[in-house]
Structures are given as structure tokens and as C-alpha cells.
Amino acid sequence: MDLNIIDGSAVWAQSMAQALAAAGCEVTVLLKAPVRTDRLTEPLTRTPGVRLLRPYEDKLLGDLGPRGLTPEQAVALIRARDARDPFDLVVVRGRRLAGLAAQEDSLSGRLWTYLTDFPHTVGEMSATATTELTEIAVASRFLLCQTEELRAFLESNVPAVCGRAVLFPPTVVVPEGVRADGEVHASARLAYTGKFAPEWNTLEMTGLPEELDRRGVDSEVVMIGDKIHAEPADWAKRMRRALESTPGVDWRGGMSRAEALTQSAECGFGLSWRDGSMDASLELSTKVLELGALGLPVVLNRTPMHENLLGADYPLFVGEDVDSVADAVARAHNDRSVYADAAERCRAAAAEHTLDRAAERLRGLLDEALPSAPAGTDPGLPLKVVVAGHDMKFFTRLAEYLTSLPGLDVRIDEWEGLRTHDQYRSRELAAWADVVICEWCGPNALFYAKWKRPGQRLIVRLHRFELYAEWPRKLEIDKVDAVVCVSPHYASLTRELTGWPDDKVVVLPNWVDDRQLERPKLAGAEYSLGMIGIAPSRKRIDRALDVLAELRRLEPRFTLSVKTKQPWDYWWVWNRPEERAFFEQSYRRIQRDEALAGAVVFDPFGPDVATWLRRIGFTLSTSDDESFHLAPAECAASGGVPAMLPWPGADTIYDTEWIHEDPVAMAEAIHDVVAGGRFVETAERARGQIVGSYGLSRVRSLWVDLVVRGKRPDGTEAATAAAAP
Template sequence: MSSVVVYGDVSPNVIDGSSIWLMSVSEVLAGVFDEVHLQLKNYPQNRTLLESVDGLDNIHVHEPEGIARDAALSTQEAAHLVEELIEQTHASAVVVRGFQAVYDFCSYEKISSKLWAYVTDLPFPPSKLSPTKVQRLKYIAEHSHRIFAQTEAARSYWEALVPEAAGKVLLIPPMIPDYAFVEESSIQRADSETLRIVYAGKLAREWRTLEMLKLPRALKELGIDAHIDVVGAKFNKAKDDPQWAGMMRSALEEATSDPESGVTWHGALPRTESIEKIKKADLGFGWRSAELDSSLEVSTKALEYSAAGAVPIINETEDHQQLWGEDYPFFVRADDSIDVVAAKISQGLPNMDAARRSAKQASEYFSMGQARARFKQYFERTGALSEAVKRQGTRPCRLVVASHDLKFMGELMDFLVRNPLFEVRQDEWATLHTHDAEVSQELAEWADVVFCEWAGPSLAWYSNNLPSGTRLISRLHRFELNGPWMQEVNWENVETLVFVSDWVRTQAIERFGLPREKTMVLPNTVDTLDFDRSKNANAQFTLGLVGMVPFLKRPDRALDLIDELASIDKRYTLRIKGRMPWEYPHVWNDPVEKQLYLDFFERIARSEVLQAHVAFDPFSADIASWYRGIGYILSPSEIESFHLAPAEGMAARTIPVFWEREGVSEVFGEHAAGWTQETRIERILQNCDRKNFETNGRSARDFAKKWDIKAVIPQWENLLAGNQTASLVPGPKGNVPKL
């Protein structure tokens, strides 16, 4: 039985975007989990908002406890109640909305490990962020299991502000009820002499709702009979004008009582009734002030208008152009006057039918059906929907992970720690060669399985100090092949040696005389979901190189390529991401390596072309966000065991560009075939056509799915646990049967 707890720091007695979101996410999660437990902040005064979830049997609404009927839960009080719900329901996930709520919930251990945090009120731009708020965001990132962001822009913003969030942020776009969508065959303007316009949402100065009331009269002066239906009863206070909310209410009441105004105010309505009003309208009013043009969110209401067949009047922003198209006829600007808005509406009316179809297509991605599929994928990938098989008298497999560096084990380590089949402890080696032998011995006595990440001195030590019956598994990347410690490994005590590519395995078998049955290939993992992000407009003219140290990475080859490309088409640029060579003392202190890099940088300094077309991006954790602007990922290295950079790039629909080296075809197959300097130039230029670029990007991503965590990590589970954990016998130790 899977269950989730949902809490939004919003009142169920006010109908606005936040409270509607709370109902929407609960409704969507009801199709993903067996049970949804919705904890309310306030006692509901009526069922207007809750009506949409009241009919769903697996949504359980929990009213506040321990407070007065007219009071509201503090975020701390809400956290205590959510902790109790976790205990009662064995919930595997907790979805929380609101900055303060998320921040406070992070302090509760029972919640933190299950917390899916949605911070909607992120200050933007960064200049509005205080150091205190940045630290709080960092705390949230470190103590949340996952983080939600509404748009790609918001996700990139999160990861740039808080590196700890990279790899944790998932998209949660607006959710439009499936019943809101009209059939395409019915998308046509109603036969009516009156142009019907609808506004549904909060009454706020930034939403131009006061100016909106003048629109019917402005249209009438252009010979257009128009009427506005206004749905909503939440009046937002203006920050610098305490009189504004009262003025708005008075203007609505006055307009509604005036038959000549062309305005009818309906007050707050349930979402179902609100959508019915929208379906009867020709246009949906979505004009906003300039300060909202830089918002990191998409207007849920504009999408709802689009789904229901009311063509939205919206600000012309880059995000809106991507969704509704550059030629959309009902774009307005924040600084337009009401007369200009009326004129643009008049000019757009002949294109109403086409605009309706365009708007509906833009909204389809945001349906609740699509949202349900996204959520199911999210929670499945993190194990929140899985049910571990537990039998009486059994215990988890005791697993020790020994390593000096876990940089290639991120997703795997997270999976193992959260998997109830394992009890994980780590033997942290201070360096490749340095460890606390006493601690290692204690862990060896405790373990059922020891896994040495890197076949380094840790493998040599454990192979000679492991108790009888304890399994020993290790992963060899590449550099270990030449390690002098390999002579000390007792191979009889090593059950399985794992490699990231068959090329490295072949070398190890030949060098150490290993039986092939003691080896296996498990590639590096890539979180293809994290890299599934839309490309920026100029990506097809941008080449990327991740990592230029040591010089075996051959960054000079990347300069050769961009030098020639830029001489053909000046739109091409090269971005090199990663740490500089002087940040690695062992490299910068090597006179040969140092001279190679000095020559490299001097070449750029002496070339006007390279100076104009080569840029350097610092090392950062938000690599998936960086790939949004990269069309081609270069792999010019002389030697690699696997090369994660092109694998991640391919997952991001970035086209890989290879140079010949041993083992490259075994890892990248057809994508590594036939590359010469001539074909590199030719293939890149062919992708000037956007359709070719997108087709080849999809092909690269399809190939990368073989490295996805969902494809690779189950193999690790079978290897480490033997897929027989349930047969572990009770007792002070207990061993996992050998494979």
C-alpha cells in the first residue's frame, strides 16, 4: 500500500492559484499512490474548494488539530501533524508547498528523507535574495529528497543559486483538469454579436484587473460589442497602495450594477463552474504588469483558458512565444494602454480560429493526465512506489562501501542507502592509500558484502583481511590497471570485478589472468530524466567540451575544430567547462603538462577567431542546465574508460562528436563511427537545419537510455544482494548466498 502526505501553506477558504494547486496536486497524486493524505492548514468554512477532491475515495482530508476553529496551523504545528500521519500511514513521500513550510519541515528527520519541496515564492532576480535566504535555500536543498520547480527557467535558477540542488530538481508544470479541454472539432467562435471575455483569478494590481474593467468600453469605441465575466473574490493588497484593494472591490461592484459597463462579477466559484464560464468565452484576459514578465512561472490561468477554448490575451515574453508561437495574434505588452490592448484584440479577431487551435496545442502538455504520468515516473524512479519484500526473521543485507572518492557513485549510493534491502555503512578512506585499519576490520567483521569503489589499495586490503564467507566485489575504472597494489590482491577472495566498459575488462583479464566469469560490465549511470530538458535557441551553433585536464583530454583538438567551423560560419562557438589546469597541483607542477597548457592558451590569445569563438565556463554542479545551451558535445580524448561527458550530453539530446580511440565504439556504437576532421565539419554543418538537429538529438538520447539509472541500477541490486536477500538467516551476521 503506497501513500503520500500533501501539505500546502495555504488556506482552503480562499480560492486562488495556490489553493487550486493544492487540490490539483492531490487529485493527480490520487492516480499515482494508493492513498493521498491531505493535511489542511485551516478548518474549512465550506466545501467550495474541496469539492474537486471530495468525490475521490483514496484522498483523505485531515483537518487541523489542537487549534481554534478560526485559527491556522503554524508551519511547526503542521510539521508535527505530518509526522504523525507518516507514522500512521507509512507514507513514502511528503509533498510540501511554501518557502517557510518547506524550510521548517526540513528540520524534522522523519519528514526530511521523504520531503518533495516546492518553493514557489523564489525571489527573482538574484539581487532580491538576501544572504540569509540563500542559506535557507541551501538548507532546503541539502535536507529535501527532491525539489520541484515549475519551469526550466526556475529549475536552472535553483541550480545556479544553490549547487546542492543540482540533480534533485524536477519539473512540476501547472496542472489543468482533463475535463477543461474542449474537443478540437468544437474549437470555433460562437455565433454571437457579443465578444465574450472572461477573467478568472485573483484581483491584483499586477494582473491589471482594474484596467480590465475599462476594456468593454474601449472595444465599443472600435465598434466591437464586448462583455467581461469576472470570476474570483480574492483581493490582493498592493504593496505601496493600501487603498488599492478597496478601489478594486468598489469598481467591480459599480461595474456590475451598471448595465452599460459590459462587466459581470460572479465572485468565487468552484473550479468546475469557473471552467464552464471559460468554455463559453471567446477570449481569456491575461494581461500583466512588467514586473511579472520576468517571473519564473507560467500562468496557470492562461493555460486553462487555452485548454477550454478561450483564446488568452497574454504578454509577449520569450516564454510565451515558445509556448504560443511567435506569430500569436493576441500578444500585448506590459506598457500598453487599455486602448492599445483593445486595438490589438480588434486586429487579432480575424485569426481567432487559428489562435484557438494554437492555444489548445500549447496547453496539452499541462493536462492532469500528462502530470499524472510525470509524477508516476518521478516517484517510481526514487523507489517511493516500490514495496520491499520483508519476511519474518530476516534482516537487510549488510553492505560496506569502501572508497576514497564516490564521484561516480552518486545515484547508486543514493539508491543503496534508501533501499530497505540493504543496511549500508561506509568505510571512508582519507586518500587512495590511507585508511583506519581498525575501523576497516570492524566493518569487515560486520558486513555480508564489501564493495570497493575503485580497485585501489582498498581492494588489496580487503581481499587479504576479509572473514570467510563474506563477499567481496569491486569496480575497476581504468587507472587501477597500472597500480602497484594490484600485485597484492588475493584474487581468490574477490567474487566479482566490475568494469564500466568491455575494453577495460579485456585489458584487466589479460593483465591479471582473471577468469572471465569473475568479471562483468556495468556502464556508468546517467539520470536521463534530469537531462531531459529543452534546448536553448542558439544550442545548434554551440559546441561543448567538459573537462580539459589532463592534456590527454586533448582540448587542442577542440580548438582545431572550432577554428575551422568559425571560418565557415561565424555563428559557431566553443564552450569549455571545468576546472583549469592550475587547480590541479599534480598537473601544474608537471613541466610537460604545464607547457602544453601554456601553448594552448597562447594559441587562443594569438588568434582573433579563437578569442571571439571560445569561452570558458567554471566547474559547477548544474551540468544538466548547462547542456541546454550545448548542441554538440566533444570527446577528443586520447584515452577514456567510458567518458561520461558525451553520455550525459546524449541524454540531453546533445549530438556527440568523437575522435578515434581504443574502446570508443564498444561504448558508443554507431554514434562513434566514421568520424574524421572532414566528417566532423560536414555533419555539424548539416545540422544548421533545426529539424535535422532535433532528429539527431533524439537519436542520441534514445541511445543514452541504455545507461539510465532504471536500466543499470537494478543490475547492481542483483549483484550486491544476489536478489536473494529474503533468504538471509537471522543471527549476529548472516551471509548472502553467492551468485
């Protein structure tokens, strides 16, 4: 961003540097252009922990052009500085720059990418854009999303974004002591700050004094900024002429951000009215928040995003024509209660976007990306850990976390199949490791038990899939330090079927990414049931349909959304006649039953579960059996309510409050919660239970205790198992 020009991107760069410094970082700001005005850079020079890298003044490159650094040159400078003194994180903004940085292997995993100039609609999301955004997401530790709408759009269209996208709204820094007086003055003064462009309705704003005069309101529009878009040329000429010669328009030119806010505070209203073509934007204008932080009521377009921010009944929402703006301003100017209500709503919204709140969010992200070394480890002499298995989808997040820990050196032995792997590499890793984690109790566990060294620890995570297979019976349990099951029921079943000693089998539950899942529910979510995955038939969608039919008899607004692959997508399901018959019957019922027709939605299977759950109030678990069933827990962590039938072991994982005797009892309980207005309080109780037991940070700490210290969840420490002769 060129910090000589005061616009949204430049203000973002300044605020981001200040917030990172406030969070405890040493920040290097790479300037794009030579400093021609210090309106934005001077405050940074006074911010402790911030230094400016000036490529032009310090002649860091020999071929610098007159229009500032190119993205290629910016990446080259970042790479060169990083080679001399490595950065812990590299924050980039802009699609072109992020795309180039993502291609640098040396920066992969350290990019914190803030994307703005990308497609904002599904129609614009071409295959090329999807590929580019996928590459950026894969190389980024975090994708910083300004709004929940933006995060949802990206996750729904670019699967690689899921799990990396975090909410990081705009930051507002208002000079100390600068505030509007909150009074309605005889003359209405309206403040606009920023660039002058057709989509920003700045030319139309100059017509407001005349329109307000017709409504009996004396007014003045104060316009601050010096960047006038050059295209189209005739528009730019008209814009300049209007600024210079329109009665009632006071054009004050460019100035520092602090001075612009100081002068805006002397006005009575803020203007952030834009062309209707921008109503679908997934970005939130920093200008709205800055003006709100000053205590000014802001005139702006009615959009879903703005309704979420200020309330659907906010009195200064306007339409596309200047008449609607003049009407809204005149109404607020003449009615003190309307003015005060609008001002307070804007102030309250801005309070969540202060520098302190931004620094707090960044500290949370820094703790996530750069965790401290676990007690008992030495980063100079790290514990050597191998994670081995043929399918890592259930362990990826834990493996990534263990890899990020100073004091651990983690290597992955990913087998091509259950029995197929590079035996020479696996032998080398077996000889190298202090600790081996086998994901699945399959041939990988048999291999590492065979090659176990003295003093080495072997941990095997067993799933439902292997419990009834041959491998547990072949495993030399004396070579294993701990067999991990995800639920007490399956731990008991494992001991019963294998005869393994009680102290060998431990319970470390599945985890729920409660931070990613905690998002605001969409309106009406309490009337939406959800299921994730319905194949094979033992998931029992027929029972879920029974629940829905009973609920719709009580309240027709209830619907069921099913996020799933279809049964015919699994050859091993669809080739079985009894499975095919079950699903054909269930789908025929959806089509023909009047209670269900039009009330069941099938959504594509994919990793965007957190976005999908925003519109789900209750997630059903109607299976014949489950080892854990994560979906109800994810629903609870998202602010919803779990609802399940009593499959074996359900009561060892979930509170009995959420377990219902049969579909009718489940439907009646759901209806009672919603009809009684208790959905929010019930969901809060469910979330507290789930996060306390299965929150990601808790489960991570249990795994660190087991891997680093051999400490079991009950607090005991296991002696190292026997080694191979």
C-alpha cells in the same frame, strides 16, 4: 494554503491532491484554516483516496489562531501524524514551511518540495537564500519545478538542487463536458478568474470595454473572484469601485472552481495579462492552461516562457498598455482564422497538463522514490551490503538507489583518505555484511579481501587511476568475486596487466541519467560545441580548437563552450612546466587567432550539466585516452550529438558513426549534419543508442543482478570466491 480563498496556490493544492490520488496514493490533506466555504474542499471529499485533516474542527492543537496554522504548527502536526502512521512522502509548498520541514531529521528524504516564494533573479539570490534553499534541497527527495526555466535557475544557483529537481508543471482539472463553443459571437466576452491585485492588471482590465467600443467591438469583461488585495489601500478602493460600477464589467464574485470554469466557458476570450514586472517570473500561470483547456484563446504577455508554450507568432501576445490588449482582441474578434489559430494553440498547450498526465508523471516519480524489492530478496530479512571507499562521487547515485531498495540494508564505509579509515568500524562492517562493494581498487579492497568471511561476496570497482598503481598487484584475486570495469577496452587492459582470470573481470558501464538530461534544447544549440573538463593536457583542448577553427571557416555561427575548472585550479597540473606551457599556448591562441577570438566561452565547473547541455548541440571528446568519457554520452542523452577522435577503446563504447579520424573530419561531419538539416534526426538516433546501452535504469538493473544474485552481464552466475581462513 487556505482553501477558503480561490487563488493559484489553493487551486494547486486541490489539483495536487487529486493527481496523487489518481496516481494511487492515499492522500492526507492538512488544512490550514477552518472550512468557511467548501468550494475547494467539497470536491476533495468526493475524491477516493483523499482525506482531510481538519485541525480547527477536530481541535488537534490548543493554541490555534484566527489566521490559520502557522508553519511551525503545520510541521508539528505532520510530525505527530507521521509518528503514529509513517508517511511515504510529504508534499510541502512554500519556502517557510519547507525550510522548517527540512530541519526535521525524521522527514529528511521524504519531502517532495514545491517552491514558489523564493528569489527569481540572480540579484535577489542572497547568501542567506542560497543556504536556506540548499538545506531544503538536501532534505528533499524531489524538488518539484513548475517550469524548465525555474529548474535551470535553481540548478545554476544552488548546486544541491542538481539531480533532485524534476519538472512538474501545473495540473488542470476541467469539469466533464465543460468547453467553449469555439464561435466568434457578436459581442466579445472576456473572462478573468482569480485574485484582484495591481501586478495582475485587474484594474486596467476594467477599461477594456471602453477601449474595445472605440474599435467598434461590443464587449463585456466577466470577472470572477472575491480576493481583493488590501494594499495599497487607495488601489483596493478603486478596484472595488471599478468592479461594482464600470459599464461593461460583470463582477460575479467568488465561486467554486468548477463553476468558475463553467462560466468562463461561456465567454469568448480568456485574460491573463499582467504587469511587465512579472514577465521574468519563472512560474507558469495555471489560469492560462485552464482557459486554454476550455478552448478559449488567452490574452497574455509575450515572454520567452509563453513563446515556448504557444509559439513566437502567437497572435494574442500583448504589451504593457491597455491599447495593445484592445488591438489584439479586436483583431481576433474580427478575423475568424486568427481567433481559431489562437484557440487551438491554447488548447494544445493545455493538453499536456491534464489530471491524467499529472498522475502519469507522479507514478514515474513514485517508482523512482519507492522502488519495489528486487526478486530474490526478503524485506523482512534484508541482504546486508557495505559500500566502502575514499571517494564516492562516481558511485553516489548507485549507492542511493541500492539504499532505497526494500530487501537491501546498505551501510556506507567512507574512508577519510586512500589509507585512512576507522579500522574498528570497517572490521565490524566486514563481519556484518553479506556483500561488500569496494569503490576503487585501493587499500579498501586489500582490507576487505583480508577480512572476507565464508559465504560473503566481494565486488571491486576498478578505475583507470588504480590500474597502473601497486594495489591491484597486491590484491588476492581469489578472494574477489568480481572486478568491475566500465568499458571492454579497460577490462581487456586489466586482464592483460594483472593476469587475473577472464571470468573475474566484468564490464558494467557508467550510467547516464537520461531522465534528468532529457530537456528541450535552446534555439541555435546545433551551432554550439561543448567540452566538459579540459585538464590535464591529455584532454587536448588544442584539438577542439582545431575543430572549431575549421567549422568557423565553413560557418561562422559555430562556437565552443567549455565547462571546466581551470588548469591552475589543480596544483598537480599547474606545477608541471609542460602542462603550464600547453595551456598558456592554447589560451594565447584563443586570444590571438581571428578564427577563434570571441568564439570560445568558459563556463564554471559544477553539477548543473543538464541545464548547461540545453544550449549544446555537439560535445567533443578529443582526448589522447579515456576509460569511458561520460560527457559525449550525456550530450546524446540530452538530445545532442557526440563527436570524438579515436582514442583507444572508443569504438567499444560508442558507435563508430560518432568517431572521426581527425579534427578536420570531425568538423566536416558536424557541418554536414547541421547544413543538411539533419541535426534533430541524428540526435534522436544518438539518444536511442546511449539510453539503450547506458541508461540509468538499465545500469541499475545490472548492478542489482550482480549484488543480489551474483549474476554477471553475460547471464552467468559466479561461484562465491574463496574465503579467508
